[in-house]
Amino acid sequence: MDKIIGIDLGTTNSVVSIFENGSPTVLLNAEGSPSTPSVVLYPNDKGDILVGELARRQQVLRAGRVVRSVKRFMGRHYSELTPELMSIGVNVKEGPNDSVLLELDGLTVTPEQVSSEILKKMKDTAVSYLGEDVLRAVITVPAYFNDTQRQATVAAAKMAGLQVARIINEPTAAALAYSIDAKKHQRIVVFDLGGGTLDVSILQLSDDVVEVLATRGDTYLGGDNFDEVLCKYVCERFQRQNGIDLTQDLQAMQRLMEAIEVCKCELSTVQETVLSLPFISINEKGLIHLNQTITRDEFESLISCFMTRMKECCHQALDDAGLTPGDIEVILPIGGSSRIPLIRNFITDLFGREPLTTVDPESSVAMGAAVQGSVLSGALREVLLLDVTPLSLGIEVAGGVFSVLIPRNSSIPVVCTRKFTTVRDNQRSVKVHVLQGERRIAKENHTLGIFSLEGIAPAPREIPEIEVSFQIDSNGILNVSAVDTTSGVKSSITIVSFGVVDMEEAQEIAAEAEAQTAADMAFLQVVKVRAKGDVHANELRSYLETFDLPEDLRKETTEMIFKYDVASVANDIDEMEERIIGMMRLLSRFEESRLVKKNLKKI
Amino acid sequence: MSANHYEILGVSPEASDDEIRKAYYHLAREFHPDKASSPEEAVAFDERMGIVSAAYNELKDRDRRALYDKALFGTGTRNPSETQQEPAMKPPANPELAPPPPPSVPAKKTATSASITQMSSAGNPDAKITTAKRSFAKGMYLMLNGNPAKAVMFFEAAIQNNDKEPIYYARLAQAMMRSHKSFVRMLEVANKAIELDPYKSDYHMILAEIYEAANMPAKAIDAYQELLKWDPENAHALARLAELKPPENIPFWKKLFGKG
Numbered sequence: 025m026d027k028i029i030g031i032d033l034g035t036t037n038s039v040v041s042i043f044e045n046g047s048p049t050v051l052l053n054a055e056g057s058p059s060t061p062s063v064v065l066y067p068n069d070k071g072d073i074l075v076g077e078l079a080r081r082q083q084v085l086r087a088g089r090v091v092r093s094v095k096r097f098m099g100r101h102y103s104e105l106t107p108e109l110m111s112i113g114v115n116v117k118e119g120p121n122d123s124v125l126l127e128l129d130g131l132t133v134t135p136e137q138v139s140s141e142i143l144k145k146m147k148d149t150a151v152s153y154l155g156e157d158v159l160r161a162v163i164t165v166p167a168y169f170n171d172t173q174r175q176a177t178v179a180a181a182k183m184a185g186l187q188v189a190r191i192i193n194e195p196t197a198a199a200l201a202y203s204i205d206a207k208k209h210q211r212i213v214v215f216d217l218g219g220g221t222l223d224v225s226i227l228q229l230s231d232d233v234v235e236v237l238a239t240r241g242d243t244y245l246g247g248d249n250f251d252e253v254l255c256k257y258v259c260e261r262f263q264r265q266n267g268i269d270l271t272q273d274l275q276a277m278q279r280l281m282e283a284i285e286v287c288k289c290e291l292s293t294v295q296e297t298v299l300s301l302p303f304i305s306i307n308e309k310g311l312i313h314l315n316q317t318i319t320r321d322e323f324e325s326l327i328s329c330f331m332t333r334m335k336e337c338c339h340q341a342l343d344d345a346g347l348t349p350g351d352i353e354v355i356l357p358i359g360g361s362s363r364i365p366l367i368r369n370f371i372t373d374l375f376g377r378e379p380l381t382t383v384d385p386e387s388s389v390a391m392g393a394a395v396q397g398s399v400l401s402g403a404l405r406e407v408l409l410l411d412v413t414p415l416s417l418g419i420e421v422a423g424g425v426f427s428v429l430i431p432r433n434s435s436i437p438v439v440c441t442r443k444f445t446t447v448r449d450n451q452r453s454v455k456v457h458v459l460q461g462e463r464r465i466a467k468e469n470h471t472l473g474i475f476s477l478e479g480i481a482p483a484p485r486e487i488p489e490i491e492v493s494f495q496i497d498s499n500g501i502l503n504v505s506a507v508d509t510t511s512g513v514k515s516s517i518t519i520v521s522f523g524v525v526d527m528e529e530a531q532e533i534a535a536e537a538e539a540q541t542a543a544d545m546a547f548l549q550v551v552k553v554r555a556k557g558d559v560h561a562n563e564l565r566s567y568l569e570t571f572d573l574p575e576d577l578r579k580e581t582t583e584m585i586f587k588y589d590v591a592s593v594a595n596d597i598d599e600m601e602e603r604i605i606g607m608m609r610l611l612s613r614f615e616e617s618r619l620v621k622k623n624l625k626k627i
Numbered sequence: 628m629s630a631n632h633y634e635i636l637g638v639s640p641e642a643s644d645d646e647i648r649k650a651y652y653h654l655a656r657e658f659h660p661d662k663a664s665s666p667e668e669a670v671a672f673d674e675r676m677g678i679v680s681a682a683y684n685e686l687k688d689r690d691r692r693a694l695y696d697k698a699l700f701g702t703g704t705r706n707p708s709e710t711q712q713e714p715a716m717k718p719p720a721n722p723e724l725a726p727p728p729p730p731s732v733p734a735k736k737t738a739t740s741a742s743i744t745q746m747s748s749a750g751n752p753d754a755k756i757t758t759a760k761r762s763f764a765k766g767m768y769l770m771l772n773g774n775p776a777k778a779v780m781f782f783e784a785a786i787q788n789n790d791k792e793p794i795y796y797a798r799l800a801q802a803m804m805r806s807h808k809s810f811v812r813m814l815e816v817a818n819k820a821i822e823l824d825p826y827k828s829d830y831h832m833i834l835a836e837i838y839e840a841a842n843m844p845a846k847a848i849d850a851y852q853e854l855l856k857w858d859p860e861n862a863h864a865l866a867r868l869a870e871l872k873p874p875e876n877i878p879f880w881k882k883l884f885g886k887g
Contacts, residue, residue, distance in 0.1 A: 228648075230652065232656070233652050233655065233656070235648075235652070346688065346689060399661055400661060402664075405662075408652075408655060408656060408659055408661060408662070409661070410652075410655060410659070431684070434680070434684045435651075435680045435683055435684055435687075436680060437660060437673050437676045437677045437680060438677050438680040438681050438684065439674065439677030439678055439680075439681055440681055449767075449768070449771070484764045484765070484767060484768040485764065485767075486760060486761075486764045487761065487764055495673075495674075495677055496677075497660070497673045497677075498659070498660040498661060498669070498673055498676070555770075555771040558773065559770070559773050559775060559805055560805070562773055563805070601863075605867075608836065608839070608840050609839070609840070611840065612839070612840035612841060612842055613842075615807060615840075615841075616842060
């Protein structure tokens with residue numbers, strides 16, 4: 025039975041833990057600390073890499089070669105990035121196929137590579153503790169991470185030589201760690217406000233089952249946002265006093281960000297603090313210093329704009345679970361930022377009770393991951409985790425509408441099948457565009473993959489039955505398949521990481537499908553009109569054959585049919601329409617004509 | 628396998644929320660992939676648990692359970708959102724005469740639990756709607772392949788099963804026009820289409836074409852004018868009106884053999 029370690033790969037700090045002797049233990053790294061800053065330094069071009077505290081200490085001196093908060097870039101497309109994300113520190117560049125590249129001085133890396141260095145260090149920590157090699161790990165991600173972000177984490181783990189036994193959600197992990205001791209029937213909320221993300225999860229705890237009822241979140245909201253807002257405030261004050269824009273000075277900004285983080289933490293315990301950075305900059309008068317006092321009030325008013333978003337997340341989660349704030353018995357605050365007094369007050373106001381103080385907000389997640397690792401390795405049989413998928417999954421249907429197959433907060437593993445059909449006569453293929461999100465318009469959701477089902481038995485539209493099946497397994501991997509029930513043709517896709525190759529393929533398919541749709545639409549128009557016209561033309565022809573018509577009428581009819589044929593061959597819709605009107609008039613005349621009535625044939 | 632959600636979970640349809648949850652936990656303890664003793668067993672459990680979870684997901688939310696109960700038993704007084712659970716299925720306004728209907732969810736089979744749950748009405752009414760759809764599709768097929776007379780039969784059948792769809796009437800009118808059927812019924816049908824959906828200029832167009840084909844320009848003019856009330860920019864209608872007005876007083880025989 026191999027040991028599966030639990031890793032909390034956080035935005036600001038990472039923790040590794042293992043379950044032994046009936047409880048999860050947090051492991052100390054080489055520097056003797058339970059927590060490793062998620063900071064990576066590439067000091068030279070010889071391939072040396074520093075991770076953790078050592079890197080963090082040099083983040084000012086070696087500003088151009090340090091990456092921090094890389095989690096904010098994991099699994100993101102370049103086009104998704106917001107200006108805040110691109111603010112200070114690392115230069116962000118667009119990679120092939122809308123991916124993200126981080127540009128350091130003379131070195132370019134991907135977010136997955138940087139994360140893999142952190143994971144390597146976590147693995148090494150475990151290996152030196154256990155005295156044996158570690159192959160598998162349970163790694164946590166924010167509950168609201170989409171599929172691409174999760175797969176990016178798996179990719180990083182692979183690079184670090186770790187096989188991912190399971191990706192689990194951070195709030196769920198924290199609840200799991202809590203439940204080991206609690207062992208009561210309770211409804212709990214995990215309020216996880218970390219460096220980069222907010223997750224609010226509602227769970228039902230029983231003797232041996234931990235069930236997630238609902239989860240909501242915001243992947244753009246965390247402690248880093250608070251730092252940025254405070255930093256802007258300080259810089260503006262400095263500019264007013266000294267006329268210098270510090271944001272242009274990379275080293276100054278690094279020093280400033282570090283100091284601001286410290287101040288932010290201090291303000292959780294004191295009412296005011298002094299931000300002091302000597303020799304921050306230079307002007308014609310000489311070297312200048314930064315000395316500012318920041319009060320708790322000032323800080324609270326700066327971050328109050330984020331409270332609305334937090335409130336919304338909480339209410340949405342309660343709605344999804346069908347509960348009111350009063351139904352919640354315990355609130356677990358997770359993540360460093362949950363220590364901020366304003367946040368704690370906010371939670372107390374909303375739920376009518378104070379969040380727990382007995383839970384360690386920084387190591388609970390890793391401990392929970394270790395517990396799950398133990399369950400998966402078979403060592404721990406008394407606990408079962410029932411999680412949900414956080415975002416709705418579905419496909420795009422005619423009209424660009426998003427049709428949901430698996431709604432958000434559905435328990436997994438789950439299988440859902442629905443029947444769809446074609447939109448055109450003799451349509452031989454359908455494009456299955458798999459998306460994740462809550463918007464009604466398909467394009468506004470997140471694309472997971474695209475594939476097509478070819479070889480559908482020819483039939484008028486709306487006749488074929490295309491069965492589309494979505495399957496999410498316990499590892500959260502999505503399998504989508506489509507089957508034509510008549511011909512039995514089947515096609516499927518397993519949603520994997522949008523690495524360079526897959527993204528390219530997917531884009532190719534999408535572009536092809538687009539082009540085809542446009543051509544199809546145009547062609548379809550012609551076909552429709554031609555169908556109408558052919559019917560009239562054929563009728564006229566049959567009249568010509570069957571009856572003896574006066575010479576000028578016969579001539580007119582023949583001419584009209586001929587003109588129509590010309591237009592039809594030329595695919596000229598307007599011309600065809602005109603000729604059709606002409607033909608219809610002729611037909612009506614035949615109807616009325618006594619000549620015809622005499623020999624009226626029953627059609 | 629035609630088990631419904633309640634049967635899958637092993638509870639009675641009157642079970643409380645708590646009982647349903649307990650049933651789910653009970654099954655999970657046995658069949659959740661995490662409890663599997665081998666990777667092969669885990670795969671089998673994944674599939675099995677998938678169906679169980681699908682059933683639980685429909686029953687754990689009160690609103691969804693109410694809808695499901697209604698579909699299954701035709702009972703239940705709660706109508707959270709009675710009209711189709713998927714309003715998103717309606718296609719946007721389409722300039723073509725025959726807007727492509729959205730990929731629809733036809734009459735449910737009781738096979739997998741999931742396909743049942745998306746329905747908003749149960750049993751017979753739904754089967755009729757599907758029959759109507761299929762008749763209509765068959766009618767369209769026939770008409771496009773030059774057999775308007777047979778198409779008329781299918782369109783009539785479609786209307787018998789579902790008399791609320793304006794397009795059925797519209798197409799019936801066209802098919803009748805092409806196969807030279809009863810003029811009176813043609814008008815009746817075309818007018819019904821307009822009555823059901825006056826915004827669609829195509830239906831007015833069909834009526835106008837019928838009048839034109841029947842050489843009743845005065846009525847045709849009326850129809851075009853009505854069309855323009857709903858769709859003032861319609862080029863075709865404007866063109867036709869320009870040509871028709873003022874109605875000339877041509878003797879009948881001249882109309883017959885004169886240039887159109």
